Amino acid sequence: MADRLRADAQRNRAALIAAARDVFAEHGLDASLDEIARRAGVGNATLYRRFPTRRDLVAEVFAGQMTGYVELAETALADPDPWAGFVGYLTRLFEAQATDRGLSELLANSGFDDDERLAGLLATAQRGATEVIQRAQSAGRLRDDFTREDISLLMRANAGVLRSSPDSGAWQRYLSLVLEGLGVSKDL
Incomplete structure:
Protein backbone atom coordinates (compact mmCIF):
# COMPACT_ATOMS: atom_id res chain seq x y z
CA MET A 1 0.00 0.00 0.00
CA THR A 53 5.12 28.19 -1.23
CA ARG A 54 4.62 29.67 -4.69
CA ARG A 55 8.39 30.17 -4.87
CA ASP A 56 8.95 26.43 -4.35
CA LEU A 57 6.62 25.64 -7.24
CA VAL A 58 8.12 28.30 -9.51
CA ALA A 59 11.64 27.05 -8.79
CA GLU A 60 10.68 23.47 -9.59
CA VAL A 61 8.87 24.40 -12.80
CA PHE A 62 11.53 26.71 -14.15
CA ALA A 63 14.68 24.80 -13.19
CA GLY A 64 14.30 22.71 -16.35
CA GLN A 65 13.54 25.71 -18.50
CA MET A 66 16.52 27.59 -17.11
CA THR A 67 18.65 24.68 -18.26
CA GLY A 68 17.34 25.45 -21.75
CA TYR A 69 18.31 29.08 -21.21
CA VAL A 70 21.88 27.94 -20.46
CA GLU A 71 21.85 25.89 -23.67
CA LEU A 72 20.98 28.99 -25.73
CA ALA A 73 24.46 30.37 -25.12
CA GLU A 74 26.07 27.01 -25.88
CA THR A 75 24.24 26.90 -29.21
CA ALA A 76 25.30 30.46 -30.01
CA LEU A 77 28.93 29.71 -29.18
CA ALA A 78 28.87 26.67 -31.46
CA ASP A 79 27.92 28.84 -34.44
CA PRO A 80 31.06 29.49 -36.52
CA ASP A 81 29.86 33.05 -37.24
CA PRO A 82 29.99 35.12 -34.01
CA TRP A 83 27.40 37.64 -35.23
CA ALA A 84 25.01 34.92 -36.38
CA GLY A 85 25.50 33.25 -33.00
CA PHE A 86 24.64 36.48 -31.21
CA VAL A 87 21.60 37.13 -33.41
CA GLY A 88 20.41 33.55 -32.91
CA TYR A 89 20.90 33.86 -29.16
CA LEU A 90 18.79 37.01 -28.88
CA THR A 91 16.19 35.63 -31.28
CA ARG A 92 15.71 32.43 -29.29
CA LEU A 93 15.69 34.38 -26.03
CA PHE A 94 13.00 36.78 -27.26
CA GLU A 95 11.02 33.91 -28.77
CA ALA A 96 11.09 32.09 -25.42
CA GLN A 97 9.74 35.22 -23.80
CA ALA A 98 6.98 35.45 -26.41
CA THR A 99 5.81 31.88 -25.90
CA ASP A 100 6.07 31.65 -22.10
CA ARG A 101 4.88 34.57 -20.00
CA GLY A 102 6.15 33.00 -16.76
CA LEU A 103 9.63 32.46 -18.15
CA SER A 104 9.56 35.98 -19.56
CA GLU A 105 8.80 37.41 -16.13
CA LEU A 106 11.42 35.23 -14.45
CA LEU A 107 14.17 36.18 -16.90
CA ALA A 108 13.26 39.86 -17.00
CA ASN A 109 13.08 40.28 -13.24
CA SER A 110 15.55 37.70 -11.89
CA GLY A 111 13.56 37.75 -8.65
CA PHE A 112 14.49 34.24 -7.58
CA ASP A 113 18.12 34.75 -6.66
CA ASP A 114 17.45 33.12 -3.29
CA ASP A 115 16.77 29.75 -4.89
CA GLU A 116 20.09 27.94 -5.15
CA ARG A 117 19.22 25.97 -8.30
CA LEU A 118 17.82 28.91 -10.24
CA ALA A 119 20.60 31.24 -9.08
CA GLY A 120 23.23 28.72 -10.19
CA LEU A 121 21.60 28.22 -13.58
CA LEU A 122 21.18 31.97 -14.01
CA ALA A 123 24.87 32.55 -13.20
CA THR A 124 25.89 29.90 -15.75
CA ALA A 125 23.57 31.42 -18.35
CA GLN A 126 25.00 34.88 -17.68
CA ARG A 127 28.56 33.62 -18.13
CA GLY A 128 27.51 32.09 -21.44
CA ALA A 129 25.81 35.31 -22.53
CA THR A 130 28.97 37.25 -21.71
CA GLU A 131 30.99 34.89 -23.92
CA VAL A 132 28.48 35.27 -26.77
CA ILE A 133 28.74 39.06 -26.49
CA GLN A 134 32.52 39.16 -26.25
CA ARG A 135 32.87 36.83 -29.22
CA ALA A 136 30.67 39.04 -31.42
CA GLN A 137 32.56 42.13 -30.24
CA SER A 138 35.94 40.54 -30.94
CA ALA A 139 34.75 39.80 -34.46
CA GLY A 140 34.00 43.51 -34.86
CA ARG A 141 30.29 42.90 -35.42
CA LEU A 142 28.75 44.03 -32.12
CA ARG A 143 29.20 47.52 -30.70
CA ASP A 144 31.88 47.62 -28.02
CA ASP A 145 29.75 49.23 -25.32
CA PHE A 146 27.14 46.44 -25.25
CA THR A 147 27.22 44.41 -22.01
CA ARG A 148 25.44 41.43 -20.51
CA GLU A 149 23.41 43.85 -18.38
CA ASP A 150 22.06 45.30 -21.62
CA ILE A 151 20.45 41.92 -22.36
CA SER A 152 18.46 42.30 -19.13
CA LEU A 153 17.35 45.75 -20.27
CA LEU A 154 16.33 44.40 -23.67
CA MET A 155 14.40 41.58 -22.04
CA ARG A 156 12.52 43.97 -19.78
CA ALA A 157 11.69 46.11 -22.81
CA ASN A 158 10.62 43.05 -24.77
CA ALA A 159 8.40 41.99 -21.87
CA GLY A 160 6.70 45.38 -22.20
CA VAL A 161 6.28 44.92 -25.94
CA LEU A 162 4.74 41.50 -25.34
CA ARG A 163 2.34 42.81 -22.70
CA SER A 164 1.20 45.92 -24.52
CA SER A 165 1.08 44.99 -28.20
CA PRO A 166 -1.99 43.38 -29.73
CA ASP A 167 0.31 42.09 -32.50
CA SER A 168 1.78 38.73 -31.45
CA GLY A 169 4.72 39.31 -33.81
CA ALA A 170 5.65 42.73 -32.44
CA TRP A 171 8.59 41.20 -30.59
CA GLN A 172 10.12 40.25 -33.95
CA ARG A 173 9.89 43.84 -35.21
CA TYR A 174 11.36 45.09 -31.95
CA LEU A 175 14.21 42.58 -32.18
CA SER A 176 14.94 43.61 -35.77
CA LEU A 177 15.24 47.26 -34.73
CA VAL A 178 17.45 46.34 -31.77
CA LEU A 179 19.79 44.25 -33.89
CA GLU A 180 20.14 47.00 -36.48
CA GLY A 181 21.14 49.37 -33.70
CA LEU A 182 23.62 46.94 -32.12
CA GLY A 183 25.42 45.75 -35.22
CA VAL A 184 28.60 47.28 -36.54
CA SER A 185 28.58 47.72 -40.28
CA LYS A 186 31.38 45.91 -42.09
CA ASP A 187 31.45 48.79 -44.59
CA LEU A 188 32.92 51.28 -42.10
Missing part, protein backbone atom coordinates in the same frame (compact mmCIF):
# COMPACT_ATOMS: atom_id res chain seq x y z
CA ALA A 2 2.89 2.37 0.80
CA ASP A 3 4.30 1.85 -2.72
CA ARG A 4 0.91 2.75 -4.21
CA LEU A 5 0.75 5.95 -2.21
CA ARG A 6 4.27 6.76 -3.24
CA ALA A 7 3.37 6.24 -6.91
CA ASP A 8 0.24 8.37 -6.48
CA ALA A 9 2.29 11.09 -4.83
CA GLN A 10 4.75 11.02 -7.73
CA ARG A 11 1.93 11.25 -10.27
CA ASN A 12 0.36 14.15 -8.39
CA ARG A 13 3.69 15.97 -8.23
CA ALA A 14 4.29 15.48 -11.96
CA ALA A 15 0.73 16.60 -12.75
CA LEU A 16 1.18 19.73 -10.61
CA ILE A 17 4.46 20.62 -12.34
CA ALA A 18 2.96 20.11 -15.80
CA ALA A 19 -0.13 22.14 -14.95
CA ALA A 20 1.96 24.88 -13.35
CA ARG A 21 4.17 25.08 -16.44
CA ASP A 22 1.11 25.62 -18.62
CA VAL A 23 -0.63 28.07 -16.30
CA PHE A 24 2.52 30.12 -15.68
CA ALA A 25 3.19 30.21 -19.43
CA GLU A 26 -0.32 31.54 -20.07
CA HIS A 27 -0.79 33.88 -17.11
CA GLY A 28 2.63 34.65 -15.63
CA LEU A 29 4.16 33.99 -12.24
CA ASP A 30 1.22 35.47 -10.33
CA ALA A 31 -1.16 32.93 -11.85
CA SER A 32 -3.80 31.34 -9.65
CA LEU A 33 -2.56 28.38 -7.63
CA ASP A 34 -6.18 27.20 -7.48
CA GLU A 35 -6.15 26.99 -11.29
CA ILE A 36 -2.93 24.97 -11.19
CA ALA A 37 -4.42 22.49 -8.71
CA ARG A 38 -7.64 22.28 -10.75
CA ARG A 39 -5.77 21.55 -14.00
CA ALA A 40 -3.61 18.97 -12.25
CA GLY A 41 -6.74 17.24 -11.00
CA VAL A 42 -5.75 17.54 -7.34
CA GLY A 43 -6.92 19.53 -4.38
CA ASN A 44 -5.23 22.64 -3.02
CA ALA A 45 -4.04 20.67 0.01
CA THR A 46 -2.07 18.36 -2.29
CA LEU A 47 -0.49 21.34 -4.04
CA TYR A 48 0.58 22.93 -0.75
CA ARG A 49 1.81 19.61 0.65
CA ARG A 50 4.10 19.16 -2.36
CA PHE A 51 4.99 22.86 -2.76
CA PRO A 52 4.51 24.84 0.48
Whole structure:
Protein backbone atom coordinates (compact mmCIF):
# COMPACT_ATOMS: atom_id res chain seq x y z
CA MET A 1 0.00 0.00 0.00
CA ALA A 2 2.89 2.37 0.80
CA ASP A 3 4.30 1.85 -2.72
CA ARG A 4 0.91 2.75 -4.21
CA LEU A 5 0.75 5.95 -2.21
CA ARG A 6 4.27 6.76 -3.24
CA ALA A 7 3.37 6.24 -6.91
CA ASP A 8 0.24 8.37 -6.48
CA ALA A 9 2.29 11.09 -4.83
CA GLN A 10 4.75 11.02 -7.73
CA ARG A 11 1.93 11.25 -10.27
CA ASN A 12 0.36 14.15 -8.39
CA ARG A 13 3.69 15.97 -8.23
CA ALA A 14 4.29 15.48 -11.96
CA ALA A 15 0.73 16.60 -12.75
CA LEU A 16 1.18 19.73 -10.61
CA ILE A 17 4.46 20.62 -12.34
CA ALA A 18 2.96 20.11 -15.80
CA ALA A 19 -0.13 22.14 -14.95
CA ALA A 20 1.96 24.88 -13.35
CA ARG A 21 4.17 25.08 -16.44
CA ASP A 22 1.11 25.62 -18.62
CA VAL A 23 -0.63 28.07 -16.30
CA PHE A 24 2.52 30.12 -15.68
CA ALA A 25 3.19 30.21 -19.43
CA GLU A 26 -0.32 31.54 -20.07
CA HIS A 27 -0.79 33.88 -17.11
CA GLY A 28 2.63 34.65 -15.63
CA LEU A 29 4.16 33.99 -12.24
CA ASP A 30 1.22 35.47 -10.33
CA ALA A 31 -1.16 32.93 -11.85
CA SER A 32 -3.80 31.34 -9.65
CA LEU A 33 -2.56 28.38 -7.63
CA ASP A 34 -6.18 27.20 -7.48
CA GLU A 35 -6.15 26.99 -11.29
CA ILE A 36 -2.93 24.97 -11.19
CA ALA A 37 -4.42 22.49 -8.71
CA ARG A 38 -7.64 22.28 -10.75
CA ARG A 39 -5.77 21.55 -14.00
CA ALA A 40 -3.61 18.97 -12.25
CA GLY A 41 -6.74 17.24 -11.00
CA VAL A 42 -5.75 17.54 -7.34
CA GLY A 43 -6.92 19.53 -4.38
CA ASN A 44 -5.23 22.64 -3.02
CA ALA A 45 -4.04 20.67 0.01
CA THR A 46 -2.07 18.36 -2.29
CA LEU A 47 -0.49 21.34 -4.04
CA TYR A 48 0.58 22.93 -0.75
CA ARG A 49 1.81 19.61 0.65
CA ARG A 50 4.10 19.16 -2.36
CA PHE A 51 4.99 22.86 -2.76
CA PRO A 52 4.51 24.84 0.48
CA THR A 53 5.12 28.19 -1.23
CA ARG A 54 4.62 29.67 -4.69
CA ARG A 55 8.39 30.17 -4.87
CA ASP A 56 8.95 26.43 -4.35
CA LEU A 57 6.62 25.64 -7.24
CA VAL A 58 8.12 28.30 -9.51
CA ALA A 59 11.64 27.05 -8.79
CA GLU A 60 10.68 23.47 -9.59
CA VAL A 61 8.87 24.40 -12.80
CA PHE A 62 11.53 26.71 -14.15
CA ALA A 63 14.68 24.80 -13.19
CA GLY A 64 14.30 22.71 -16.35
CA GLN A 65 13.54 25.71 -18.50
CA MET A 66 16.52 27.59 -17.11
CA THR A 67 18.65 24.68 -18.26
CA GLY A 68 17.34 25.45 -21.75
CA TYR A 69 18.31 29.08 -21.21
CA VAL A 70 21.88 27.94 -20.46
CA GLU A 71 21.85 25.89 -23.67
CA LEU A 72 20.98 28.99 -25.73
CA ALA A 73 24.46 30.37 -25.12
CA GLU A 74 26.07 27.01 -25.88
CA THR A 75 24.24 26.90 -29.21
CA ALA A 76 25.30 30.46 -30.01
CA LEU A 77 28.93 29.71 -29.18
CA ALA A 78 28.87 26.67 -31.46
CA ASP A 79 27.92 28.84 -34.44
CA PRO A 80 31.06 29.49 -36.52
CA ASP A 81 29.86 33.05 -37.24
CA PRO A 82 29.99 35.12 -34.01
CA TRP A 83 27.40 37.64 -35.23
CA ALA A 84 25.01 34.92 -36.38
CA GLY A 85 25.50 33.25 -33.00
CA PHE A 86 24.64 36.48 -31.21
CA VAL A 87 21.60 37.13 -33.41
CA GLY A 88 20.41 33.55 -32.91
CA TYR A 89 20.90 33.86 -29.16
CA LEU A 90 18.79 37.01 -28.88
CA THR A 91 16.19 35.63 -31.28
CA ARG A 92 15.71 32.43 -29.29
CA LEU A 93 15.69 34.38 -26.03
CA PHE A 94 13.00 36.78 -27.26
CA GLU A 95 11.02 33.91 -28.77
CA ALA A 96 11.09 32.09 -25.42
CA GLN A 97 9.74 35.22 -23.80
CA ALA A 98 6.98 35.45 -26.41
CA THR A 99 5.81 31.88 -25.90
CA ASP A 100 6.07 31.65 -22.10
CA ARG A 101 4.88 34.57 -20.00
CA GLY A 102 6.15 33.00 -16.76
CA LEU A 103 9.63 32.46 -18.15
CA SER A 104 9.56 35.98 -19.56
CA GLU A 105 8.80 37.41 -16.13
CA LEU A 106 11.42 35.23 -14.45
CA LEU A 107 14.17 36.18 -16.90
CA ALA A 108 13.26 39.86 -17.00
CA ASN A 109 13.08 40.28 -13.24
CA SER A 110 15.55 37.70 -11.89
CA GLY A 111 13.56 37.75 -8.65
CA PHE A 112 14.49 34.24 -7.58
CA ASP A 113 18.12 34.75 -6.66
CA ASP A 114 17.45 33.12 -3.29
CA ASP A 115 16.77 29.75 -4.89
CA GLU A 116 20.09 27.94 -5.15
CA ARG A 117 19.22 25.97 -8.30
CA LEU A 118 17.82 28.91 -10.24
CA ALA A 119 20.60 31.24 -9.08
CA GLY A 120 23.23 28.72 -10.19
CA LEU A 121 21.60 28.22 -13.58
CA LEU A 122 21.18 31.97 -14.01
CA ALA A 123 24.87 32.55 -13.20
CA THR A 124 25.89 29.90 -15.75
CA ALA A 125 23.57 31.42 -18.35
CA GLN A 126 25.00 34.88 -17.68
CA ARG A 127 28.56 33.62 -18.13
CA GLY A 128 27.51 32.09 -21.44
CA ALA A 129 25.81 35.31 -22.53
CA THR A 130 28.97 37.25 -21.71
CA GLU A 131 30.99 34.89 -23.92
CA VAL A 132 28.48 35.27 -26.77
CA ILE A 133 28.74 39.06 -26.49
CA GLN A 134 32.52 39.16 -26.25
CA ARG A 135 32.87 36.83 -29.22
CA ALA A 136 30.67 39.04 -31.42
CA GLN A 137 32.56 42.13 -30.24
CA SER A 138 35.94 40.54 -30.94
CA ALA A 139 34.75 39.80 -34.46
CA GLY A 140 34.00 43.51 -34.86
CA ARG A 141 30.29 42.90 -35.42
CA LEU A 142 28.75 44.03 -32.12
CA ARG A 143 29.20 47.52 -30.70
CA ASP A 144 31.88 47.62 -28.02
CA ASP A 145 29.75 49.23 -25.32
CA PHE A 146 27.14 46.44 -25.25
CA THR A 147 27.22 44.41 -22.01
CA ARG A 148 25.44 41.43 -20.51
CA GLU A 149 23.41 43.85 -18.38
CA ASP A 150 22.06 45.30 -21.62
CA ILE A 151 20.45 41.92 -22.36
CA SER A 152 18.46 42.30 -19.13
CA LEU A 153 17.35 45.75 -20.27
CA LEU A 154 16.33 44.40 -23.67
CA MET A 155 14.40 41.58 -22.04
CA ARG A 156 12.52 43.97 -19.78
CA ALA A 157 11.69 46.11 -22.81
CA ASN A 158 10.62 43.05 -24.77
CA ALA A 159 8.40 41.99 -21.87
CA GLY A 160 6.70 45.38 -22.20
CA VAL A 161 6.28 44.92 -25.94
CA LEU A 162 4.74 41.50 -25.34
CA ARG A 163 2.34 42.81 -22.70
CA SER A 164 1.20 45.92 -24.52
CA SER A 165 1.08 44.99 -28.20
CA PRO A 166 -1.99 43.38 -29.73
CA ASP A 167 0.31 42.09 -32.50
CA SER A 168 1.78 38.73 -31.45
CA GLY A 169 4.72 39.31 -33.81
CA ALA A 170 5.65 42.73 -32.44
CA TRP A 171 8.59 41.20 -30.59
CA GLN A 172 10.12 40.25 -33.95
CA ARG A 173 9.89 43.84 -35.21
CA TYR A 174 11.36 45.09 -31.95
CA LEU A 175 14.21 42.58 -32.18
CA SER A 176 14.94 43.61 -35.77
CA LEU A 177 15.24 47.26 -34.73
CA VAL A 178 17.45 46.34 -31.77
CA LEU A 179 19.79 44.25 -33.89
CA GLU A 180 20.14 47.00 -36.48
CA GLY A 181 21.14 49.37 -33.70
CA LEU A 182 23.62 46.94 -32.12
CA GLY A 183 25.42 45.75 -35.22
CA VAL A 184 28.60 47.28 -36.54
CA SER A 185 28.58 47.72 -40.28
CA LYS A 186 31.38 45.91 -42.09
CA ASP A 187 31.45 48.79 -44.59
CA LEU A 188 32.92 51.28 -42.10
